[in-house]
Amino acid sequence: MSHRVPMAFGTLMMGLACIPVIAGDPLPSWNDGPTKKAITGFVAKVTKEGSPDFIKPADRIATFDNDGTLWAENPVYVQLAFALDRVKALAPKHPEWKDKEPFKSILAGDLKSALAGGEKSVLEVVAATHAGMSIEEFEKTVQDWIATAKHPTLKRPYTECVYQPMLELLAYLRANGFKTYIVSGGGIEFMRPWTERVYGIPPEQVVGSSGKLKLEMNNGKPQLMKLAEIDLIDDGPGKPVGIQRNIGRRPVMAFGNSDGDMQMLQWTTMDHGDGDRTPRFALIVHHTDAEREWAYDRKSHVGKLDKALDAAPAAGWTVVDMKKDWETIYPPAH
């Protein structure tokens, strides 16, 4: 609040700082143990007024990876499932795809051959399914798809294949004055249409990979067109860049599950050499539950967790053992 603003405003605004009181266990889907204690201990420490570890609410920035951290990423990333469905839906308008890779293999249901072309194939699919339309058209496509598409093995809408313990964690942090952000390698426009409903995270708190945009006037109507050119890959070393670009503050808590999150965790917890001694917290969700979810790490084709797992002990990062630490995985069906 600026001191130049009329006094009445300052007083009123201070009256808005309501303090929530939490009754009962805010994290019922987390089993008691050191992992849960690490989280609640950190939050208690930094929110206690007068404590040397106190962090003022404005600085309580918590960033969450999405794929594998907030929702399931097996057997394939959800956005890839979306892209493949879009290729099928658009195929009637593209007769040439019948003889053109990677589209030919996608339409034949042969994902392995489709992706044999590597990055070039992926970019062609992204260009065909994520570009050449306005952001409003793309948003509607995502909304329509996510409302009906189902996870291939869990047989539930993807928006129900989210982790109940993480939903509780998001709410718990917000109740303690944290601002919760998604910082994902996934597409920013792919997530924004549904993150508020599913995670309570509004569009302006979603950071993700993005393509370039171009303003056009079409029939006197302004449109932001999605181009087939990459703007930011918000993964690995791109995550601190995305954080700086869209948040402009260093997080005090960061949550991930793969090597693609390692730089975000380092950026959050490591000494920057600027004298900042604010307490910081980072957590890795380790997928250890082959029965209720999937068990994967070092050799996985999705959410590979290798270097970050090795780095965790020395870095002081908390590692969730999903099998042991989570009492529940998914929210109840409804």
Add this chain to the structure above:
Amino acid sequence: MSHRVPMAFGTLMMGLACIPVIAGDPLPSWNDGPTKKAITGFVAKVTKEGSPDFIKPADRIATFDNDGTLWAENPVYVQLAFALDRVKALAPKHPEWKDKEPFKSILAGDLKSALAGGEKSVLEVVAATHAGMSIEEFEKTVQDWIATAKHPTLKRPYTECVYQPMLELLAYLRANGFKTYIVSGGGIEFMRPWTERVYGIPPEQVVGSSGKLKLEMNNGKPQLMKLAEIDLIDDGPGKPVGIQRNIGRRPVMAFGNSDGDMQMLQWTTMDHGDGDRTPRFALIVHHTDAEREWAYDRKSHVGKLDKALDAAPAAGWTVVDMKKDWETIYPPAH
């Protein structure tokens, strides 16, 4: 709020929605008349529950240009003054500048010759003063400069050369549930270090022009280095791009003062062809007060206002006549 979050949380969060009650005139530096009435009438209309024009708080996004809208931009943009001061401060480390344009002319105090090289000269100055360092180093440089530098004719810190009526407007909108953003052609990292203190706008609500960033490990410390390559020019057609990138929602109110804001105002108020009929509001600050501030528009070298002024009546944009509408220009000195 997700319906999957434990019930206790949902109830608690609802209890947080405190409604501020404003006593007296929230805009005392605005003279009574149609301009002030247009602002307060719009806000009253869209915040009245049950009204067909009601806008839910989450959608109350208000975007403000900075130079010429929130603070003075004459005789030169503040960021240019900063860059020139930086060239002088860095000159001892760059003996070659004595014979190299545009630095030679800058050091001789000849701004006109310095800028004769056009965009190329500007980019060279930006590269020399805004790149090649970490974001933390740059932030500290800005903080040190802005704490001591003074406006050449007003003889006050630049952060006091802000418009009192706009400070009141920012506070008034926030008190009515609006989220206030800066969307400026100025550099994002140049603004973020002081906007919270001066305008009550936190770093994550500042959108601006930016250079590319690169994550580096220097002596085991993660650093985001500022590169000399442009990432986004957040001006003209770049403003809707910056809004989409960092906010992901279309504003319902937008405030500017120059042709560089025209596309932001159009993006805010014009029909996108998507069926959205939310009421929208846009305002142009017209600098008409040669005595208390500066009078300039169509021919100005800063904040040129020509096309947007012509477009305003048909577009339904409110135009502030600074001389007539503002009872005060700057906040009281202290």
